Amino acid sequence: MILIVEPRTEVADAYKSTIGREGFTVNSFEPEEFLAWFHACDATQLGTVEAVVIGDCERRESISREIKRRLEVPAIALNDTAALELTLKLFAAGFDDVVRKPVHAREIIARIAAIRRRNKEDRHMIWNEGGLLIPGGGQDIEIHGKIFKLPRRELRILEYLACMRHRRVSRTQIYGAVYGVLEEEVEECVVESHISKLRKKLRETLGYDPIETQRFLGYQLTTHITAVAA
Secondary structure: OEEEEOOOHHHHHHHHHHHHHOOOOEEEEOHHHHHHHHHHOOHHHHOOOOEEEEOOOOOHHHHHHHHHHHOOOOEEEEEOOOOHHHHHHHHHOOOOEEEEOOOOHHHHHHHHHHHHHHOOOOOOOOEEEOOEEEOOOOOOEEEOOEEEOOOHHHHHHHHHHHHOOOOOEOHHHHHHHHHOOOOOOOOOOHHHHHHHHHHHHHHHHHOOOOEEEEOOOEEEEOOOOOOOOO
């Protein structure tokens, strides 16, 4: 889930729409609304956040510092004008990138993916193990060196599992990452259906099941061969 923090509703709605069309779950907040939500969230809810994009607003530097105290996710500042001193202040406040508007949604997504790659040991993809390569950023995965296309939701689930790097995540966390923690129109149980279809496709093509499931503990992307049924 990508969060947009922006005081101007029309600007927030525009980015929410354009980034959403690229297959990402997006939620937008006004700055004070975001802070209230952020401080009320538990670790499970925060675990669904993949990046935060913050427009021009008061307390932007302090918001960045608060985010970085609790989350290790890309934080991008969007500036209305070019100003060197402001840019330097934003980087000093912990922002991973500072971008001058206007900027296309695809560029924002690409910058998020680049930041995430820099934070990984492998700087070229978010997962490259057991014959499975996951570039991230909505790009097609590769299986044994060949492009393998997946439906948008299944790809987003796989990317989220890859970003967790061998950690178990719950159905609720996956749901929040793919649909957003504020989504009310889609039932959480849809995650199980997506994962079942995804595991079948990967198992048939990879020759093993890379998604390990343990009841009450959740899901984990792994290179260990498992025969656990979906």
